[in-house]
Amino acid sequence: MRKSPTPPHPLTRAFFARNPRRVARELLGKVLVRETPALTARIVEVEAYLGENDPAAHSAAGRTARNSILFGPPGYAYVYFIYGTHYCLNVSCEPDGRAGGVLFRALEPLTGLRAMAQARGIEIEGTESRNLRQLTSGPGRLSEAFGVTRARDNGCDLTSPASGLWIGDDGYRARNIRTTARIGITKAADKPLRYFLNGNPFVSGPKTGSM
């Protein structure tokens, strides 16, 4: 899981122009890339949000200024601010005009760990992997590690390296994918729309991946 078989190359627009369930599952094992500072991390946990028929989705009540990215063309970053403290990163799915998205919940750091630690304000030098887990295990944590904010990244094209934040395929193939209910929501809390790499220590949540 550590190595990149090949340098990552960007995913296509068509990859994201599909149902969020399909996109979420296939995003596992892909790589999130930040150009400045240089950061890469493997996607190990995501959740699908289905659009206007999903009560838990931000798009459930229809298009607003805040969630308009979810209704626009696929492959763009939707960033929202929650609890007055944290940003969360999503990618828009479905063709232009239809809502849907995938929330990034956990990453496994690959390169640029020191910069991530600096962004998170934690110490990792000479520590065990337990502290590494604090870098990117959780939607708020990974956003902070990657310097994701609404002002900087909302609406950014995640299929283009020129945008400075994008998603790549480095040849890694995900195995042992598990599906559970989504975390932290109260509406439609029973739908099995959370996907993660079973056994990966960077997966968030109280049970899975705890050390």
Next chain:
DNA sequence: TTATAGATTGCCT
């Protein structure tokens, strides 16, 4: 116009 809940995290007891 005011109140409240929220796709979370970290520090408190």
Next chain:
DNA sequence: GGCAATCTATAAT
């Protein structure tokens, strides 16, 4: 295990 932090969208006066 409980709760504060603190912005935004939406519901309730």
